[in-house]
Each structure stands twice: as C-alpha cells, then as structure tokens.
Amino acid sequence: MKTIVFKALPFDKTLLTLALESGVDAVLTSADKVEAVRALGRVRVLTPEELPSLALDSKTDEEEAVRRLKAGEQLALAKGWEIIPVENILAQVPDVALEVESLDRARLAAGILERGADVLVVLPEAAKELKAIVREVKLSQGTIPLVPAVVTEIRHAGLGHRVCVDTISMLKRGQGMLVGDSSAFTFLVHAETESNPYVAARPFRVNAGAVHAYCSLPGDKTCYLEELSAxxxxxxxxxxxxxxxxxxxxxxxEVRPMLLITAKAGERTGHVFLQNAETIRLTKPGGEPVSVVTLREGDEVLVRTDEAGRHFGMRIREDIKEG
Incomplete structure (x- = not known):
C-alpha cells in the first residue's frame, strides 16, 4: 500500500487539519513545528532532514538520486520530475518518493512502470484535492475482472458458523466482498445495503459466509473468514x-442455517456456503443485489475466477486442487 505524506511547509494549521482528516500517513514539517503537529493528531511526523527533496534537473541529479537511495537515504524527488528519469530510478531502487502538486500528478506518480512511487509527498497547493488523492491512490486497489456465473444448484446445508464482517466504512449498492470455498472461484457477496419491512439496512456489513471460506484481501492475498479480526x-x-x-x-x-450455492462460469465450477436469510445477497451482473432466498437455478451472479494455489494467503505455484 502506498504511503501519503502531506508537506506542511510552510506550516498552516487549517491545511494541516484538512490533511489529518483526509487520512494521510505522515506529515512533513519543520523541526520547530513537530510538537504542534502532534498536538493535532496521532500521526507520524517527518522533518526535511529526514526526508530531503532533490530536484531532477539533469542526468547528474538522476545518478545522485540513485546513489543516495541505494545507500539507504530517504529522499523525495522534487515537484517537476519527468517520467523517464523516474522510470530509470525505479528500475534501480526499491523505494521512491515523489512530490505531487495535483490529483493528476498523483495518479501519474502512482502508476509509473505499473508500480509507481511507494511514497507520495503531497504539496500544499494540492490540499483541496487531498481527500480525492487519498481515496484514489491509497484506498483504490485497481480493477479485478469479474464474470457472470450461472447458478446450477441451491440446497440446504444444515447448521454452520457464519461470519458477519462489520467494517468501519459505509458500503454502497453494488459493493461487497469476494468469498468462496476455493481461492480460484469467489462470489461477490453483497453488503447489507438494502432494507426490508423487517430489517433495517446495515451498509457497513457483509454477511460473508461460513468460517472456512476464503475472502480476498488487498495485495492479492486471501485469508479464511474466521481469521479476520478488528x-x-x-x-x-x-x-x-x-x-x-x-x-x-x-x-x-454465530451458528445459523446455511445454504450451499453452486455456480458455473465457463468450464469452472465453484460454490459458497451462505446463511439462509433474506438479507444475504449475491450480486447480479448489472450490480443488482439478489437475495439467496429468491435466487433460482439458472440465475447469473458475479464471480471472480483465478488460479488455485495459496499458502498462508500468498499466491504460490503448486500442483493443487481445491473443491
């Protein structure tokens, strides 16, 4: 995950408060303002001595940046950097910080060489776009290809322990988590954004499935639902x-009555155990939630198909079969 630093130079309490509310990871300020920053919020504070800025005005500057970064020095490439020199540096060192002065430049910095800078130092002139920068660069994890799968079987599966995942975010219609009995075939289980005459919407919640199921995590990882924690x-x-x-x-x-739902996408078949209740929904190809109570064989739901093979949640290459 990328780190976002707000450069509070010169010190401006209003902009600093905005930065803290936006969710930046750190603040860069002068040594005499460190305690003033800490008084406003619990955040990592850096000084220019700890993260100096270097302008890339020549090939010599590029070579100096590589030398200093390879020596273990923390360094931010100053506003005005160009793509080719940054690509050359990224090809030689693992961690690069780039100053950005707008949302567009932040997007560019985050995507260079399909990897991007590890640290974005947001300048004061980008403060008005800071929330959008955090949302797009830090929270967004790109796009995952989803495909429609045809439901082939729905049957009662007795009682089992199911996991409700209550997040600290308000999810929207069409959003949910990828959950399945195999990491190679996961279903888009819809968040509880819908209300009915009996139960209010709980858009922070995904009633995700049985304890043994895989769920997708950031960074192309998975874990069992039972392993999640606050x-x-x-x-x-x-x-x-x-x-x-x-x-x-x-x-x-909690122990609840469960359904076993099986679906097929192309030549692949996958299944998921979900609680047998009206509020638990999968997702149709158009984004519409469909309750497991009204779901029928022949209906289409969104799934992700992938290659099997995980070890402690990490992708591995191995002769493995999950079913």
Whole structure:
C-alpha cells in the first residue's frame, strides 16, 4: 500500500487539519513545528532532514538520486520530475518518493512502470484535492475482472458458523466482498445495503459466509473468514470490478442455517456456503443485489475466477486442487 505524506511547509494549521482528516500517513514539517503537529493528531511526523527533496534537473541529479537511495537515504524527488528519469530510478531502487502538486500528478506518480512511487509527498497547493488523492491512490486497489456465473444448484446445508464482517466504512449498492470455498472461484457477496419491512439496512456489513471460506484481501492475498479480526483490511469490490479497502471493525460468528450455492462460469465450477436469510445477497451482473432466498437455478451472479494455489494467503505455484 502506498504511503501519503502531506508537506506542511510552510506550516498552516487549517491545511494541516484538512490533511489529518483526509487520512494521510505522515506529515512533513519543520523541526520547530513537530510538537504542534502532534498536538493535532496521532500521526507520524517527518522533518526535511529526514526526508530531503532533490530536484531532477539533469542526468547528474538522476545518478545522485540513485546513489543516495541505494545507500539507504530517504529522499523525495522534487515537484517537476519527468517520467523517464523516474522510470530509470525505479528500475534501480526499491523505494521512491515523489512530490505531487495535483490529483493528476498523483495518479501519474502512482502508476509509473505499473508500480509507481511507494511514497507520495503531497504539496500544499494540492490540499483541496487531498481527500480525492487519498481515496484514489491509497484506498483504490485497481480493477479485478469479474464474470457472470450461472447458478446450477441451491440446497440446504444444515447448521454452520457464519461470519458477519462489520467494517468501519459505509458500503454502497453494488459493493461487497469476494468469498468462496476455493481461492480460484469467489462470489461477490453483497453488503447489507438494502432494507426490508423487517430489517433495517446495515451498509457497513457483509454477511460473508461460513468460517472456512476464503475472502480476498488487498495485495492479492486471501485469508479464511474466521481469521479476520478488528483492524485488519479487507478488499471491497463493486460490480464493475473496482476495488477499495475497508477496515474490519468486528466479526460476528454465530451458528445459523446455511445454504450451499453452486455456480458455473465457463468450464469452472465453484460454490459458497451462505446463511439462509433474506438479507444475504449475491450480486447480479448489472450490480443488482439478489437475495439467496429468491435466487433460482439458472440465475447469473458475479464471480471472480483465478488460479488455485495459496499458502498462508500468498499466491504460490503448486500442483493443487481445491473443491
């Protein structure tokens, strides 16, 4: 995940407050203002001595940046950098920080060489766009291709422990989590954004499935639903495949009647155990939530198909079969 630093030079309390409310990871300010920053919020504070700025005006500057970064020095490439020199530096060192003065420049910095800078130092002139920068660069995890799958079987599966994932975010219609009995075939389980005459909407919640199921995490990782805990990040996905991050606030693990839902996408078949209740929904290709109570064989729902093979949630290449 990328780190976003707000450069509070010169010191401006109004802009600094905006930066803290936007969710930046750190603040860069002069040594005499460190305590003033800490008095406003719990945040990492850096000084120009810890993260100096270097302008890339020549090939010599590029070579100096590589030398200093390879020596372990923290360094931010100053506003006005161009793509080719940055690409040359990124090809030689693991961590690069770039100053950005707008949302457009932040987007560019985040995507150079399909990897981007590890640290974005947002300048005061970009303060008005800071919330958008954090949302797009830090929370967004790119796009995941989803495909329609045809439901082939729905049957009662007895009682089981199911996991409600309550996040600290308000999810929207069309959003949910990718969950399945195999990491190679996960279903877009819709958040509880819909209300009915009996139950109010709980848009922070995804009633995600049985304890043993895989769920997708940021960084192309997975874990079992039972392994989630407060403070851990989960991947939120919408019907178009756009992704973001939500933090788990709590889990609710309870024994409930379960359904086993099987679906087929092309030549692949996958299944998921979900609670048998009207409020639990999968997602149709157009983004419309469909309750497991009204779901029928032949209906289409959105899934992600992938290659099997995970070890402690990390993708591995191995002769493995999940079913």
């Amino acid at each position: 403070g851990r990040d989960v991947l939120v996905v919408d019907a178009s495949g756009e992704t973001s991050i939500a933090t788990v606030g709590r889990l609710k693990v």
